[in-house]
Amino acid sequence: MYIHLQSIPLPLMRIEDEIKQPVFRNEYQKAHINLVYTAGWLQLRQAAAFKPFGLTLPQFNILRILRGQHPRPATVALLIDRMLDKTSNASRIVDRLEEKQLVTRTVCPANRRAVDIRITKAGLDLLDRIEQANITPSGVEQLSEAEAQQLNALLDKVRTVE
Amino acid sequence: MYIHLQSIPLPLMRIEDEIKQPVFRNEYQKAHINLVYTAGWLQLRQAAAFKPFGLTLPQFNILRILRGQHPRPATVALLIDRMLDKTSNASRIVDRLEEKQLVTRTVCPANRRAVDIRITKAGLDLLDRIEQANITPSGVEQLSEAEAQQLNALLDKVRTVE
DNA sequence: CAACATTAAATGTATGTACATACATTTGCA
């Protein structure tokens, strides 16, 4: 899992120290690597938090979308629409949740191509327990409100294309 | 692959527009989602660039590390050390590269537990061709030098723990 | 209404990720 905690508490974890690459070509290369590395770092921490509850990160995210819809059902298409990673395979993630009886699948009566997916009581309870355990840590709380805004603006700019 | 290009050219791609979530709880939730989403966005674009050359992103990254070592060999341990994602399985990524004859594996004579991995001429040529095609796009070039520095500082702060 | 296109979801295949375990080799030291 590899969460490196420093023994001597220093204020900052510079990317140069995290990776074995002491020098970068320029600030851009460093920013690119830093961005990918930091996102992975956040996701690893989240995954570790869900693990005691037998959930993976995508499974947790799908469950939360379903709670947002509850008591109305969601279709696979709606889940894909709401997911951060559009290319992941919602069908199979729902398979896992159904096996654990955290969701149900029923053919949609109005459109028999579609499948109504609903979170169960067990699913709702699991989400409650996870959130009560004050889990889902996210390092962005290290930032001030203004810094968080700044970060959002910079990230939006990174995704600007032509 | 899902690279959303706007038909009417607006300067910025706000995260609210990218995801179907028009409102966030606060700037922190937005920053967290934005960070993960933007990193995924960068990696998808890179993966799409390597695909015509039959390489995945991890395979490309390993090849680049091997070129950096060339003509000296690398061991699996060295690859893991240099990789961004320490938990990925370098052995199996090298398997794929070896099948494509882009690298060679020989038992290290000095330490017969270790395996010397070397990039081949074909591997070097492939990297050249990929780079000549001016690929490896990275959205961070949208930023100014100062903004890139700012982004690096913010990301480092996000990873600060205790 | 028959033929064809479109849509919704599931399935297939290759690869990657996370983690545990196995196996051989080397090292340290009693």
Place this chain on the structure above:
DNA sequence: TGCAAATGTATGTACATACATTTAATGTTG
């Protein structure tokens, strides 16, 4: 020297990701 611990790599399993294809239901149109 002998042997336990450490090291370097490979393999196994479960799950996720990326993408193509399939199956079934529904729309559309001549």
